[in-house]
Amino acid sequence: MSENISEIDYKQVIEYALEPLIIHSQLKILYINRAAEIFFRASREDIIGASPLDIFKETSKSAIDKRILSAYEQPANIIEETIYRMDSTTVDVELYCHPVLMGNTKAIQTYVRDITERRLTEKRQKEITMQINELSATLVPLLEGIAVLPLLGSIDEERAVQLLDSIPVKVKEQKVKYLIVDFSGIYNLDSMVTGYIFKINNVLSLLGVLSIFSGLRPELALAAINLNINFKSTPTVSTVKDALHLLGVTYNETEINQQKTNKFSI
Template identity: 50%
Template sequence: MLENEQIYRQIIEYSVETIIIHADNKVLYINQSGANFLRATKKELIGACVLDIFEENAKPAIKERIQTTMTENKSGELIEQTIFRMDGTPVEVELYCHPVLFGDKRAVQSTLRDITTRKEEERQHKREINEVSAPIVPVLDGISVLPLVGSIDSDRAKQLLEVLPSIIQKRHITYLIIDFSGIYNFDELVTDYLLKISAVMGLLGVEAIITGIRPKLAQTAVELGVNLSGTRKMASVQQALEYLGVGKIK
């Protein structure tokens, strides 16, 4: 039994992944890769509270997850979390845990894998997709239309806020017509993000003209307390273009 335990310790000690063994939320063991990853020494980490590396709002769920692993004696599902190294640096990880015997003590083994690079690549890919899926259509010098089409989730709405400023500055846009008529799926969070676009445009010296707001979307905006009094609103893109002196669309 002792020989098996020594072999087990050797295996996890030389693992390239971060492996933490803990009980009662206290760290009993961490391998050297884990100590390096968390930017601390083993001495500093052993005995520390394993919950300390998690964001405050995530701690209750992580604590419950650990308790479930112990009481039901089964592995937890693979999840993604943001944790903090000992120097305060945030890092995104995959987290997997399962029950183990550490000596004669029941404990939990948590394995952390750094996925920061992968997550950033995913975000960059989403930004590129969202830039293509929400193209800014030039009409005349300084005048463009942003047609919002299809289903908008919170990620896409957030990405729009991130990519629009750079596109607008590159194209020297003065008036941006944001058309909501093609949106068929949205919730309160998405609505809040989308209606913030006009505020961002104002900071960039661009006049936003919102068109195609359906009654339901307008009602949601009112319920959210979104103030659109300073934003020009029109029924359609054609009406907005006529207002800007472009003329009727044949």
């Protein structure tokens, strides 16, 4: 077994690896593999002998120089950078460096991974999340004095705090008396965030606004109970339509208070 391993031509292994690979020493590129030629859009004759710092933006060169010096002794952490190809186009990459020996020469082997698609996916996801967050922080007016707050997607602690800060202000600006908080679009909510959401109800109550919860799934209700959150002062219904029906039938505030005590308390 050991004899077979010793016969492997490791230069061929790295030459035909799919990921770009650069070996450099003392700020001079000594070797690149075929994948690196394709990636950097230049022949190895054009690249070998150049400085590895040349591919980086001026704002990054100082930090990369220090990183290279430390990488002679131990592997460096994976970092993300925007670098230049030989045709001056830029590309987002992930870089991983570790020390190697070329004969008696200390060198650094750097793997380059193109993360352009990942960055684009992250950007699109961020844009979608922002759109959902904006929609979820929007009070949708239904009738005079009645609005609905549609909670959508996954709510983390930061977003819950934003809701707690913004919703009472919007309720006051829009002169909302009855707010339907619809949970049917929520697919991820932990106990900490659940606590923030129900704090909104307490704040609105102090402002004289009656909240009605709709679409409250069993697991969310259980999380609220585990946090000792009391539903007795808040009507809970299955759908927004049910909430509107409740308000339509008992539009008088006194009747609503009586209705929520009799039918919608837990």
